[in-house]
Amino acid sequence: MNHQNATAPDLRARLGGSALDVAPSLLGAHLTHSTDDGDVTVRITEVEAYLGPDDPGSHAFRGRTARNATMFGPAGHLYVYFTYGMHYCANIVCGDEGWATGLLLRAGEVVDGAGLARDRRSHPATDLDLARGPARLAQALGLDRRKDGADVLADPFRLVLPDLPATAVLRGPRVGVSGVAGTEEYPWRFWLPDEPTVSRYRPGKPRAARKVDP
DNA sequence: TGGTTGATGAACT
């Protein structure tokens, strides 16, 4: 079912388009990070697309900086950034060099190395919570700023894409993105149906507008 | 040079 032997150039070509087009190929993919402590493999269940300098929700919106330089590089590399003073989040860069389009890994299911992933997460959680949420996913895989720029198609990483892009993909507004870029006008979050690991920041019905006291 | 704000998650009330 999986392209166990796909070559790095093949894989990089599949990542070479717009993040919007690549998203269905990344859903269900397996990403492995090997370290001295062991391997952790995550099956990706939720991603968010960022489209580069024209996307007001993207870190690349105001051009290239030292932090986001990786996003402007070639596809298949990791853009890891630090935020809120304590969290790391990881993207897989898509598109051609200079485009700065990529996919934020929002959630996944730990399919191998759950023990190591639990050790990395200071607060014990159920296995389903190990990589539920972008910062938790990055922590479970052992990613930090030192991994920024790493090639996920080369040692110590391994990326296995499904043969065919996922079909029943759901999409909706991005999470935590302020302004219009986080609304229905930019439905650039993609996830697999019936996955308990998908973060649920918008449960049930949309919030009723709160009454404001004048 | 200094103030503000995040592509968040955990622990509260």
Added chain:
DNA sequence: GTTCATCAACCAG
């Protein structure tokens, strides 16, 4: 539902 941990970019001056 709200607060807080805590830092690198960004913007105003």
